[in-house]
Amino acid sequence: MYEVSRGAPEIMDFDCAPSDGGDEPVGDRLTLRERLLELREQASGWTASRLDADIAYAGALLGERLPLREYVRATQGCEALGWMDAYVAHRRDLAREALAEIGVTWGPDSARELRAVEGHLPNADAPDAIRAAAAEFEDVVRGLTGSDAPFELSIESADVDAYWAYWLDGAGSRVRLRLNLRNIAFSAVAARQFALHEVLGHGLQSASWSARCAAEDVPWVRIMSVHAPHQVLLEGLAQVLPLFAAPDDPMLRTRVRFDHYNQLVRAGLHLALNDGEPIEGLAARARRDLPWATDAAIADLLSDRGADPLLRSYLWAYPAGVDWFVNLAEADDPQVGRTVLRAAYRDPLTPSDLAVLWPGGPAIGGGDR
Secondary structure, eight states: OHHHHHHHHOOOEEESSSOOOOOOOOOOHHHHHHHHHHHHHTTHHHHHHHHHHHHHHHHHHTTTTOOHHHHHHHTTTOOOBOHHHHHHHHHHHHHHHHHHHTTOOSSHHHHHHHHHHHOOGGGGHHHHHHHHHHHHHHHHHHHHHHOOOOOOOEEEOOOOSSSSSSEEEEETTTTEEEEGGGGGOHHHHHHHHHIIIIIIIIIHHHHHHHHHHSOOOOSSSEETTTTTTTHHHHHHHHHHHHHOOTTTOOHHHHHHHHHHHHHHHHHHHHHHHHOOOHHHHHHHHHHHOTTOOOOOHHHHHHHHHHHTTTHHHHHHHHHHHHHHHHHTOSSSSSSHHHHHHHTTTTOOOOOHHHHHHTTSSTTTTBBBO
């Protein structure tokens, strides 16, 4: 409440235990951090990891600039080591092959050709297309996750100068999807992807946590925030959900492969930027590895990951999460994937929780491949 009152970005994306209000915002950031530190002395388990994230983010708002690895470990709960060049090249080859199979060339026009192949969808038709796709996949996702939680979806349009193209938040069983028309070029495939990512990924998952909160006491903080360590789960699973829900759909599979490669490249730029590499070299690297990205997109990519205290943390959840969940979808034993998905719609799992569920999985945040 305090941050929003002074024009700062929203950090809460879902309230799993909504109340009637009456809470007073904290008076200033110093007081906030001091109160969080007092709570941390009493905390353990999930609550302790959440407080570590809150304390680190409050420090960043006050001007503290921790080294990236330390900051990401405190907020997102995982390492920020990145992926070896050979592994990124392997994922590039898979993305390139997937694009070629649907007739898209690799180069400056890849993103434009992909949108053309996916089928143009007017912005005005997007809400109905997303609702239709959500209805198509809902039973499949509920079967995979074991969730029977109800949710009510509303879709709104926005026009915001921000990195996001679509954003989901809500409280209890109420789920709101906002579409940032400034950043969106819709396609028929993208509507299906959004339905899985936002509505049945974030929306149903968060409503499932809320339903559990209503039925029993839970050992975790019930207000979800983008700087906290469950975001690797949220953004990872949402990006990869098509591989679990529609594994035989070549268009959705291609989109996941392409996005996976893009996220790995962005992760490398994220690390290099925070290691102090010159902007000119980073821009040249981005133009080489992401030839379809405009200079405006590259500029936003760098400023978000270097200058914004929230996005410097939160945007690491995307590559860390997508890589772990893509590997999970590719695992030889499908039972481990079913176990993780069911657990993920019951609790806001941290990277440490995910590693316990799949001990043989890759290190989250890179470092071993």
